[in-house]
Amino acid sequence: MTDARPDRNGADPDGSATADPRSDSIRIEDSGSEDLRIDDRAALAAAVGLLAVPVTVIVDGDAYTIVSLWGLVTVAPGPGGETVVSGYPLWRYLLDHPLSFGALPASIRAWPLALAFHLLAVGSVGTGVLWDREDRRVTGGLLVLAGIASLSVALGIGFRYGLGAPSAVGTVVPLAAICAWACAIALYGPALRGILGR
Incomplete structure (x- = not known):
């Protein structure tokens, strides 16, 4: 049928x-x-799940910094040997930065864009679940853009951690970008091919 x-x-x-x-x-x-x-609810679950996937993880000795769409989470050993977990939300990071948003590096400006593209993708899938009005080309395109923005954030943060360009490509794994593109291809590949006229 x-x-x-x-x-x-x-x-x-x-x-x-x-x-x-x-x-x-x-x-x-x-x-x-x-x-x-595909099942609309499964697609929605996948889109929501992407919000929890780290953009990348930076390893600095015994300390691990999880770069998420929402901010930074650092896991490091404390003075007494205990494990200390600290968070730095994205909104605070941007507000505390001495530079204006327009003067920030492109990779930092892409950070809130990556979050916005992911949230818009969730909203697009949600319209299909709630009202049966999803445009699959829009959802797939948003996931592609989310992956591009997430890749920029991952590599940019890698550079700032002193991982020079060649090293950053091999050391910083852009988890969010890979997962976003994988979902775009697996769930919305036919719609995206339609955009390209193939």
């Missing part, structure tokens, strides 16, 4: 490509839509 919902598929039930008379959007045929479609 083919899903004929107007905003989720790009074809009429009979499998032909047509223009929606009520909008300027073009509908694209996908004869295997039933097989390619």
Whole structure:
């Protein structure tokens, strides 16, 4: 059975490509839509899960700094040998910085953008779950942009930790970027290929 919902598929039930008379959007045929479609709630869970994936993890001796979309979390040994965990939220990091936002390095300016793209992707998937109005091209595109912004943050922070450019590429693993792109390809690959006209 083919899903004929107007905003989720790009074809009429009979499998032909047509223009929606009520909008300027073009509908694209996908004869295997039933097989390619994924469960909306699973997609939402994946998008929400990406919010918890670290952008990267910096190792400095016995100290570990988790760079998340929300800020920094440092795990390090304390004076008495105990493990000390401290947090530095993103909003505080930006407000405490002596430079204005426009004067910050590009990788730092990309940090809130990465968070924003992830949140918008969650919202886009949520429209599909709640109102059946998700545009899968938008969601996939947001995940791609989130990955690009997260990669910029990961490499930029690696440079500031003294990992020079060649070293940073091999040392700083851009976890959030990899996961965002993996979700974009696995969950929204057909929609993204449609954007590219393939």
